[in-house]
Amino acid sequence: MSNTWSNWSGFVSAEPKLIASPGDAGELGDLVRTAPGPVRVAGAGHSFTPLVKSQGTILSLERLEGLVSHDAQKHQARVRAGTRLGPLMHILQGIGQGLPNMGDIDRQAIGGALGTATHGSGPTLGAYHTQLETVQIVDGLGKVRDFKRAGDRDMIHAIGVALGAFGVLTEVTLNNIATYRLRRRKYVLPITEMLRDFEAMMAAHRSAEFYYIPFSGYAQFIASDFSDAAPTTRPPEEDEAGLRTLRRLRTSLAWLPSLRGRLIRSAAAKFPAEDYVQDWLNVYASDRQTKFNEMEYHLPFEEGPKALAEIIELTEKRFPEVYFPMEVRSVAPDQFWLSPFYNRLTCSIAIHHDAANDPLPFMRAAEPIFRRYGGRPHWGKMHSLKAAELKKLYPRWDDAMAARRDIDPENRFVSPYMAGLFGIE
Numbered sequence: 001m002s003n004t005w006s007n008w009s010g011f012v013s014a015e016p017k018l019i020a021s022p023g024d025a026g027e028l029g030d031l032v033r034t035a036p037g038p039v040r041v042a043g044a045g046h047s048f049t050p051l052v053k054s055q056g057t058i059l060s061l062e063r064l065e066g067l068v069s070h071d072a073q074k075h076q077a078r079v080r081a082g083t084r085l086g087p088l089m090h091i092l093q094g095i096g097q098g099l100p101n102m103g104d105i106d107r108q109a110i111g112g113a114l115g116t117a118t119h120g121s122g123p124t125l126g127a128y129h130t131q132l133e134t135v136q137i138v139d140g141l142g143k144v145r146d147f148k149r150a151g152d153r154d155m156i157h158a159i160g161v162a163l164g165a166f167g168v169l170t171e172v173t174l175n176n177i178a179t180y181r182l183r184r185r186k187y188v189l190p191i192t193e194m195l196r197d198f199e200a201m202m203a204a205h206r207s208a209e210f211y212y213i214p215f216s217g218y219a220q221f222i223a224s225d226f227s228d229a230a231p232t233t234r235p236p237e238e239d240e241a242g243l244r245t246l247r248r249l250r251t252s253l254a255w256l257p258s259l260r261g262r263l264i265r266s267a268a269a270k271f272p273a274e275d276y277v278q279d280w281l282n283v284y285a286s287d288r289q290t291k292f293n294e295m296e297y298h299l300p301f302e303e304g305p306k307a308l309a310e311i312i313e314l315t316e317k318r319f320p321e322v323y324f325p326m327e328v329r330s331v332a333p334d335q336f337w338l339s340p341f342y343n344r345l346t347c348s349i350a351i352h353h354d355a356a357n358d359p360l361p362f363m364r365a366a367e368p369i370f371r372r373y374g375g376r377p378h379w380g381k382m383h384s385l386k387a388a389e390l391k392k393l394y395p396r397w398d399d400a401m402a403a404r405r406d407i408d409p410e411n412r413f414v415s416p417y418m419a420g421l422f423g424i425e
């Protein structure tokens with residue numbers, strides 16, 4: 001059997017000695033103790049950085065999935081960490097609960113989404129890890145350990161965004177909300193207006209985000225708010241067709257930016273506006289088929305428009321091959337030690353590059369702009385930072401590293417990539 005693993009975009013691959021799918025925490029504990037190291041755990045492989053890569057063992061939790069128990073009064077659900085978000089949405093809807101927010105897709109495992117601070121958008125809405133009530137892990141010695149928000153707050157704050165380095169999550173209890181319905185609106189407007197009114201527009205909705213369409217001067221704004229109205233039909237998704245148009249114009253007119261811009265603007269002006277009401281689980285996720293690589297930085301909220309303006313200028317002056325829209329979101333502050341949203345309201349800016357092309361020149365040129373504005377990188381998306389730089393961005397860094405040593409005293413979860421991130425010799 002081939003032991004090849006690769007991530008969603010194909011940019012990261014590994015040939016570990018062993019790929020294993022334990023069926024329970026006991027089997028998992030044995031593997032953590034005895035399998036060839038380093039031992040890394042995979043979710044759905046949707047990270048763009050080599051977090052999962054290992055020359056030793058890669059553990060898949062695909063057999064550890066599903067609902068364990070729930071509390072209807074508190075809207076809490078205990079689930080196995082290998083559960084994918086798609087099935088999780090349906091499990092929760094079936095017990096009258098909803099995830100308070102979601103990102104772009106529903107393909108990740110909950111353990112993987114927690115592992116990198118995966119987030120959606122909304123100034124009062126935290127990333128998935130802020131929903132944690134209890135966490136069960138298998139630690140680096142193969143022992144099962146349980147932590148609760150009430151009583152083990154520090155450990156929850158240490159483990160919540162854990163990069164597969166603070167034990168293998170086996171079960172988590174999530175604080176959800178009662179199932180709900182959303183009204184979602186989407187329309188195109190000039191980027192100048194979007195940047196001018198950024199703070200007000202992002203704050204005016206429960207969840208708001210926008211995409212800037214490179215070389216067009218236009219943004220596509222998307223807002224969702226609670227609704228009691230009857231559901232209406234969700235229009236068919238046009239994102240993939242839109243991408244194909246943008247790629248065609250890129251390929252034929254890369255060096256004619258003004259003509260390209262004119263054609264994109266006239267195409268954008270015809271993008272149909274959307275306005276529909278649906279249950280929460282039918283609103284957030286999109287189907288992403290065109291493979292890309294991505295960098296996302298999390299900046300102090302008020303710096304978002306200035307940083308984005310610089311990224312747009314860089315792209316349009318020097319990187320005509322770029323055609324993927326840039327995504328701009330907001331995320332609520334939290335108290336988790338390795339959370340990029342630690343103690344600050346955030347504006348997240350994501351740039352994408354077709355997976356068929358080398359993303360590094362574009363990413364390397366953009367990263368200093370994000371860093372100049374005080375950005376913290378998304379843990380699962382491309383960045384070049386190592387321990388010395390990361391430590392300066394995270395006030396509780398030393399506490400997090402001490403918690404990691406307690407959980408994994410023999411560095412079983414430390415691959416070369418993780419050693420660079422954490423500064424482990």
Ligand SMILES: Cc1cc2nc3c(=O)[nH]c(=O)nc-3n(C[C@H](O)[C@H](O)[C@H](O)COP(=O)(O)OP(=O)(O)OC[C@H]3O[C@@H](n4cnc5c(N)ncnc54)[C@H](O)[C@@H]3O)c2cc1C
Nearest residue numbers: 043044045046047103104109111112115119163164169380
């Ligand atoms: C098309 C696409 C769209 C995306 N959209 C968004 C978005 O909207 N918002 C956003 O924030 N990100 C987004 N991402 C990034 C993605 O959500 C994160 O990289 C996420 O971590 C991937 O989850 P995964 O299950 O694939 O985990 P993996 O990438 O497989 O693993 C991520 C990390 O979690 C660890 N891990 C996984 N399972 C466990 C476990 N049980 N216990 C301990 N550690 C574990 C791994 O070791 C690794 O360190 C997107 C990625 C893609 C490809």
